Amino acid sequence: MTQKQREERAKMVLSMEYICRQINDESVLLNWLMGGVADEDIPYGSFDPSLEVLDEYIEDENTFRDLMDCFLRRMVAAKRSGGLWCGDVRSSSDEQEEE
Numbered sequence: 001m002t003q004k005q006r007e008e009r010a011k012m013v014l015s016m017e018y019i020c021r022q023i024n025d026e027s028v029l030l031n032w033l034m035g036g037v038a039d040e041d042i043p044y045g046s047f048d049p050s051l052e053v054l055d056e057y058i059e060d061e062n063t064f065r066d067l068m069d070c071f072l073r074r075m076v077a078a079k080r081s082g083g084l085w086c087g088d089v090r091s092s093s094d095e096q097e098e099e
Contacts, residue, residue: 001058009054010051011047011049012068013042013057013058013067014048014054015047016068016071018047019071019075020032022084022086023074023078024083024084024085024090024091025077025078025081025082027081028077028078028081031077032070032074036070036074037057041053041056
């Protein structure tokens with residue numbers, strides 16, 4: 001893997017982790033902690049791409065792919081069950097959206 005690829009993957013993992021921590025439904029978040037980034041592997045709000053723990057998530061292409069797939073599944077589930085909560089604002093859910 002090139003340095004550029006490592007940096008891109010590291011930024012992606014950090015971004016996915018931050019976004020998942022905004023999931024409003026704890027049961028959806030728990031699935032991220034089990035199948036995505038383990039709890040406390042990345043300090044909340046960290047965007048430091050030099051964290052050594054990131055190597056565990058980005059070195060292997062299949063592991064990284066699985067992590068992105070897990071993230072996408074969590075976002076679909078979050079959309080259905082309460083959306084995201086960030087900065088005292090909750091995203092809209094399907095039930096609240098205008099037709």
